[in-house]
Amino acid sequence: MAKKSGIEQHRGIMNAFAAVLKKLNISGEDVELARRKLQLPKIDxxxxxxxxxxxxxxxxxxxxxxxxxxxxxxxxxxxxxxxxxxxxxxxxxxxxxxxxxxxxxxxxxxxxxxxxxxxxxxxxxxxxxxxxxxxxxxxxxxxxxxxxxxxxxxxxxxxxxCQSCLRMLNWKNFNRYCNNTGIGVWYNGGDPAGRFNIVRRxxxxxxxxxxxxxxxxxxxxxxxxxxSLDDAYRLTGKEKFELKESRGFKCEYCGQRKRPDALQIHHKDHNKGNNSPKNLAVICEDCHDHIHEIEGGFKQLH
Structure with a gap:
């Protein structure tokens, strides 16, 4: 009996998995929803x-x-x-x-x-x-x-x-019905009935x-x-310097020693409000730019 290829084995496993889901009355949408939920912070x-x-x-x-x-x-x-x-x-x-x-x-x-x-x-x-x-x-x-x-x-x-939200997002082409003449505010003129129709639906x-x-x-x-709303959540200049000093004034990506003013603080999860030490990295300007160019940021580079 010929040995099954990797593709055939994978197809067999997926077919068996699909059969089990069908028997349990679980749709692909249910599976995707569960997968997404696992990626979120837990709440009770x-x-x-x-x-x-x-x-x-x-x-x-x-x-x-x-x-x-x-x-x-x-x-x-x-x-x-x-x-x-x-x-x-x-x-x-x-x-x-x-x-x-x-x-x-x-x-x-x-x-x-x-x-x-x-x-x-x-x-x-x-x-x-x-x-x-x-x-x-x-x-x-x-x-x-x-x-x-x-x-x-x-x-x-x-x-x-909120119509201001719809305008910011241009939801369902909302801005088409606004006052786009450049004279006066956006909600004076245009097509109010068209705007409200989008609101209603x-x-x-x-x-x-x-x-x-x-x-x-x-x-x-x-x-x-x-x-974004309160400067109290941002790191002070003193806190930034102390963090750089604690990391030996070295870029944590390329390893080069730099002047304090040539080093920057990077938030690994891109959340500027999360100033947990584990979320902060000291890196040079070139590496910081490189990290933000790559999808997934700092975590994907290591």
Whole structure:
């Protein structure tokens, strides 16, 4: 009997594996989902359920070490899972209340979200990956006299996606319907009906699927939201010098001894908010540039 080739053996194993999965009623999509989940930081069941339902409240704006943005699209992540954020405490004028307008949820770190955080640094946000489109809000409505006319806590509302986010991402060719004349702001003019049609048809599930595909394909570089919002999370000049000194003023890639000002600090996971000593490498400028040119960064070079 002829010996089977390596290709034939591999095909036989895969066919047997596929037969077992079919018998267990497990699809290829289930396998891929499980594979991806194994690559994420572990979270307990209670936190996972909270993120999928009521969401997790984050104090002090978005200054949280577990929240990350990404380049180039500024998607929002919590423990490496794509998220939306929204303001739980919504304060409305009587006019807003009568029109049924609520503050939207954000799918990326857009200009409007940045402006909101600048204006109110202590704003309480909620991060969530709830697919229902319904969010729990605390509503306070001011009357025409400036006094509180109406308030309700724990109210469930269907919020719209932020148009500033859609514009930043040009989701479904959103920018086609904006004011692109260069005169005035983007939301004055253009085709408001076309913009709202995209808002109305926005699918959270479709959006998350796109972000996950890009993340697991290695197309996104994540960085700490805390580091981008607060200088307190960045290394000081003294800390950088002490780190270089502790590594003997040598580049950890090429091994050459350099002047302190010719050495740089590299974050191995590309998260500038993760200043754990194990995540930091002292390297020269040439090696630093070389590392960032290679997909996978520092880890792939060693």
């Amino acid at each position: 069941h209670a936190l996972e359920l909270k993120l999928k339902t009521t969401g997790l409240e984050v104090e002090n704006g978005l200054r949280n070490e577990n929240i990350e943005f990404c380049s180039p699209n500024s998607f929002i992540f919590y423990k490496r899972r794509p998220m939306m954020v929204y303001i739980k405490d919504q304060y409305h004028s009587m006019e807003q209340h009568e029109k049924g307008k609520f503050n939207p949820f954000h799918i990326c770190y857009c200009e409007q979200l940045q402006e909101n955080i600048r204006k109110n640094k202590l704003q309480r946000y909620v991060v969530t990956n709830n697919l229902s489109g319904e969010f729990i809000v605390n509503l306070k409505v001011k009357g025409y006299d400036g006094e509180i006319f109406f308030e309700e806590e724990g109210r469930t509302e269907r919020l719209h996606v 926005f699918s959270i599930k479709e959006f998350f699927a796109k972000v996950e595909d890009e993340y697991f394909a290695g197309k996104l570089n994540l960085y700490s939201a805390a580091a």
